[in-house]
Amino acid sequence: MYASPIARLVQQLAKLPGIGEKTAARLAFHIIRAAPDDAAALAAAITDVKQRIRFCGVCWDLTERDPCALCADARRDAGLVCVVAHPQDVAAVERTGGYRGRYHVLHGLLSPLDGIGPDELNIGSLIARVKSDQVREVIVATNATVDGQTTAHYLAERLAASKVPVTRLAHGVPVGGELDWLDDGTLATALKARRAL
């Protein structure tokens, strides 16, 4: 029912994750009403990201330059490797401001039901990296979900031969969290992992 350029834009926007037909139409009409500069900037940003973003050959994070800024930074501890599922997770750990090591991005988690095995992830490159580099510790920072835990255990097994210690993020009460609202599993884990005050 819309003029064809509008219909085409709605159709393209509706391909984005979590954007249905209705939301796509709302976004399309916003773009139509927006300043021409804003629309041009959005279109340019999309084109740009596809042309300029590639994988870092060391840690497999998304980057403009290979190796990426984090891998090229000599002040960061190359002996610590934090393994994450997605590039977003690198940003999340960086936001804490408390980590000064390097990263390794798997680009997914093991999920046998979805047909995602070790060969679909950047696990081979991690093993090679741990063998060749002076890695003192591998921190597995995957989600605390079934897939995340499975991946963490698989990595620990694969890295056992290298004798490099493999650690994972602590489970416990979220900072600011109320016990009353916490699920039993988390509370039980937090109780078992209690620490001296």
Added chain:
Amino acid sequence: MYASPIARLVQQLAKLPGIGEKTAARLAFHIIRAAPDDAAALAAAITDVKQRIRFCGVCWDLTERDPCALCADARRDAGLVCVVAHPQDVAAVERTGGYRGRYHVLHGLLSPLDGIGPDELNIGSLIARVKSDQVREVIVATNATVDGQTTAHYLAERLAASKVPVTRLAHGVPVGGELDWLDDGTLATALKARRAL
């Protein structure tokens, strides 16, 4: 924390209505992972819509050609003008398949609190159109909200001098709706406007 082309894309996407920082990042990473053709098609659709879409000089709907396909269609009854707030509403009425007249798009609703008065809407062109054309009836199809009702009453007053009948959409029980879930206002209106079976 993201490489600059990614950060720029996230920033541009976050300008869209209802898209926050987190959703923008999710969309950006989807675009990065998408096929190059899909990303190019999205960028092209955005550029295209800004270049090719304009207002119809008659009904103010968005269109590629002026006058738009609906205004240029001689089979449609020029004596009936359906007044709507937004171009999306034209599409909604058209989807019913039951209307064969023309449209007039106000591009908004009267909203004194937001500083939107008659001069901010396409009301002058509607009055002129009703005066000059052979309009037999003006159907005000604005939302059944406070702003929509205010706009409808304002239009009825402004068009009173033209002696052209002004009608509005019927209120009542939505088709398929259950009385038990209906708000009291709608049920009361539906009762008052009851019709012979």
